[in-house]
Amino acid sequence: SAVISQKPSRDICQRGTSLTIQCQVDSQVTMMFWYRQQPGQSLTLIATANQGSEATYESGFVIDKFPISRPNLTFSTLTVSNMSPEDSSIYLCSVEGLAGLQETQYFGPGTRLLVL
Amino acid sequence: QKEVEQDPGPLSVPEGAIVSLNCTYSNSAFQYFMWYRQYSRKGPELLMYTYSSGNKEDGRFTAQVDKSSKYISLFIRDSQPSDSATYLCAMRAQFYFGTGTSLTVIP
Numbered sequence: 669s670a671v672i673s674q675k676p677s678r679d680i681c682q683r684g685t686s687l688t689i690q691c692q693v694d695s696q697v698t699m700m701f702w703y704r705q706q707p708g709q710s711l712t713l714i715a716t717a718n719q720g721s722e723a724t725y726e727s728g729f730v731i732d733k734f735p736i737s738r739p740n741l742t743f744s745t746l747t748v749s750n751m752s753p754e755d756s757s758i759y760l761c762s763v764e765g766l767a768g769l770q771e772t773q774y775f776g777p778g779t780r781l782l783v784l
Numbered sequence: 785q786k787e788v789e790q791d792p793g794p795l796s797v798p799e800g801a802i803v804s805l806n807c808t809y810s811n812s813a814f815q816y817f818m819w820y821r822q823y824s825r826k827g828p829e830l831l832m833y834t835y836s837s838g839n840k841e842d843g844r845f846t847a848q849v850d851k852s853s854k855y856i857s858l859f860i861r862d863s864q865p866s867d868s869a870t871y872l873c874a875m876r877a878q879f880y881f882g883t884g885t886s887l888t889v890i891p
Contacts, residue, residue, distance in 0.1 A: 669830075672827070708792060710788075710790070710872060711828070711872070760827050760828070762827075771816075772816075772818055772830055772833055773830075773874075774829075775820075775827035775828045775829070777826055777827045778825075778826070780825070
């Protein structure tokens with residue numbers, strides 16, 4: 669399994685500002701994923717970060733609001749732009765890996781964001 | 785209708801109890817089923833995974849899949865305070881293949 673770290677672990681931000689979340693993996697991976705986990709809800713996929721090309725966004729998420737960078741195979745950033753209180757959530761980075769013979773996802777510790 | 789339904793709880797049980805956690809799903813294409821455990825202020829960690837219908841046991845944990853009913857369960861025996869966490873079910877589909885493109889390279 670991959671070891672994934674995220675920075676910052678938590679932050680409190682003002683409305684209208686932007687926050688960039690970093691995700692570092694200890695091994696090279698093809699795809700990295702960004703999820704949002706709102707209170708009492710499950711994980712919602714925001715986008716897939718592809719190295720060397722633009723990220724692929726899920727329905728309801730757009731690049732202007734959540735720009736993503738993927739400069740190499742071990743690192744990605746997600747920016748939450750022009751934040752509002754509705755963006756308060758846990759943001760999780762994940763990668764695919766093998767559990768036995770099965771592809772599954774491994775998650776970072778998450779970034780807890782509170783927007784005032 | 786959501787593709788995956790899971791009772792959010794909260795669920796509170798005495799130490800030593802048998803816990804049953806369940807999910808239902810609607811997409812018959814789902815073939816791989818996983819349970820993640822998420823401790824407070826941590827990311828989800830893979831707990832168990834299974835492919836076929838039936839039971840898979842790992843220590844105090846048993847994952848059960850019933851594809852005919854589109855229903856999966858996680859049983860925790862002899863539950864411990866350290867089991868206190870949020871449990872997430874996850875599932876994914878099989879691979880889908882196109883019909884294939886026949887290519888002939890003419891010398």
